[in-house]
Amino acid sequence: MNTATASRYTAEYQTLAPTLPGQTLPWLKQLRCRALEKFSAHGFPSPREEEWRYTNVSAIEKKLFSPSLSLTTPPVDKVWLKGCQLEDAWSVVLVNGRFSAELSVLDGLPEAVSLMSMADALTASPAIAPLVEKYLGQAVNYSEHGFIAFNTAWFTDGLLLHVPAGQVLAKPVQLLHVVTQAETMATTRTIIIVGEMAEAKVIETFAGVDNSYLTAAVTEVFIDQNADLTLYKMQSESEKAYHFGGTYVKQGKDARFTHHNFALGGLLARSDILTDMDQASECELNGLYLGVKRQHIDSHTRINHLKPHAISREIYKGVLDDRARGVFQGRVIVAEDAQKTDSQMNNRNLLLSDNAEADTKPQLEIYADDVKCGHGVTVGQLDESSVFYLQSRCIDEETARNMLTFAFANEMVDKIRIKSLHDKVLEQVLLRFPQEGIEKSWL
Amino acid sequence: MLSIKNLHVSIADKPILKGINLQINAGEIHAIMGPNGSGKSTLAHVLSGKSGYTVTEGSVTYNTKNLLAMEAEIRAREGVFLAFQYPVEIPGVSNIYLLKAALNSIRKYQGQPEVDAMDFLTLVKEKVRLLDMDEKFLYRAVNEGFSGGEKKRNEILQMAILEPKLCIMDETDSGLDIDALKVVAQGVNSLRSPERSFIMVTHYQRLLDYIKPDFVHVLANGQIVKSGGADLALELEEKGYGWLEEQAAA
Incomplete structure (x- = not known):
């Protein structure tokens, strides 16, 4: 203060x-x-x-x-x-x-x-x-x-x-x-x-x-x-x-x-x-945060299940390079009255540099007894078996890594259902990461 | 085409392959069979250039070149194709993007221009029909949410489009029901040619009912303990691997 x-x-x-x-x-x-x-x-x-x-x-x-x-x-x-x-x-x-x-x-x-x-x-x-x-x-x-x-x-x-x-x-x-x-x-x-x-x-x-x-x-x-x-x-x-x-x-x-x-x-x-x-409402929270240089990007979500039968789905993905820091705090609160709640929360982070940082804190607070709730978190590097898979398909290692980094983020971009917005977001996402070997016109 | 001489391979100092000798000529189909843990998949991985394996002895010559000195992508561009036992899911990259990127990598390596967009689409759609696949597959993310059968079919689709010279198929039949197996086998058979060779790594004889091998080799404890014709597979089906392992140990 x-x-x-x-x-x-x-x-x-x-x-x-x-x-x-x-x-x-x-x-x-x-x-x-x-x-x-x-x-x-x-x-x-x-x-x-x-x-x-x-x-x-x-x-x-x-x-x-x-x-x-x-x-x-x-x-x-x-x-x-x-x-x-x-x-x-x-x-x-x-x-x-x-x-x-x-x-x-x-x-x-x-x-x-x-x-x-x-x-x-x-x-x-x-x-x-x-x-x-x-x-x-x-x-x-x-x-x-x-x-x-x-x-x-x-x-x-x-x-x-x-x-x-x-x-x-x-x-x-x-x-x-x-x-x-x-x-x-x-x-x-x-x-x-x-x-x-x-x-x-x-x-x-x-x-x-x-x-x-x-x-x-x-x-x-x-x-x-x-x-x-x-x-x-x-x-x-x-x-x-x-x-x-x-x-x-x-x-x-x-x-x-x-x-x-x-x-x-x-x-x-x-x-x-x-x-x-x-009651019986549905929410879907999708998020993508991309940090480069010294950016600090914090995403804070709270889903309050107040009544029965509501469904929530949440997936947040982060890609952090250089000295960037990404923060995800996701809370799901299921009230005593909110029986039959169905909730899934996921946060996945990809670190591209040793100096990048991801702080992730998923929280489930459940006060009802008949609910289906789950959450998962990952913080890591690119999956080496995926890199090899692309190499075995003739793609050099650097391009494979760039493709996989892009793909990790693109999974969220692909959810956009408005064409003009999709293209603008895609352009911005591509700007932030190494593009060597990525053929934009094929996307 | 491929000449493996006295190949020894370790994973983290543990010897897995202990002196493999294998000669594969153009147009031949070789089945590598053997019990679990015998080193079959290791052989497939080492040939395709996966990291994590140390070659401690021996050589692999592929069309007069030293295969082991090449990066995985160079081997692929030279015509070595590994069909994975567990194809990797790549959300965010569409099948068609991967196919185009792979095909153009080969063309660039061979000094050819990028494939024409229309020709490419015609080629891909023809192969898709051949493998009894839905065209929608092309626009889905690579293997994401595919069933076991769909993933294997997708491997064969890639093979059909890239037209490799040496196809290494790692447990292609595992996880396939009989209908999917027939489609996959049909796809492979349609790719047979006097210039193309296959190594089929398999635990079961079942696949060989549909793709008839020229040679069958049995791998046990890191060595080829017996080689023969297609009949050997039938003998193995009947007797199991035990008698060969005992022979080798004796």
């Missing part, structure tokens, strides 16, 4: 508060105040907290990032942005933590679907503002940890997506978070609501300029009864950036949630993926 940092942010808050959206709403103003008090007292999470044991954020505390005050979109490199934007999706863009209408592409969005900036949602229509009031802070409380408190107090904008009951979205929705200025903090709050029997595919993309900045994004997700959400997170921040991204999910009865977490960028990056599962 570094309260000196906290008090610096708190001091600045007074001047910046008027620029934050929703300040005229008493409930939100109060919420922000309470969150700020919490943050002032405790600061960012400390390694003394069990869930932050392996990730020390003191590097973030040493800096003071500033929110972007300008409500107009700053100049953005169009070619670069195009590289991040998915062509076959509705795309909403946040630049330095603020919505940009001119960069967003929303043509043809069904009228019943609401997709707008958090600032607009808080002030716009009488139908939407109550939704925000109803849901904000319901999937995660600001007291969870310092980043949530920080985000709750400081969010400058964010997005709201509401897919009403029965609506099946014809195209994916991309929530694109970009940072264009050094030393900026992009603090955004997003709410995704998928109504009963509705279906949606959403992609959260994070990218930024080649510089130091802080992303602190919190997404709250509500999947109603028998609804279906596939959420992709493509974290390809700059290699000098700091990233905290939390996804907090509430699944209704029979609701299906599939998450794909591609953690590729950032000097220090942490993801939280937490879901509360109601």
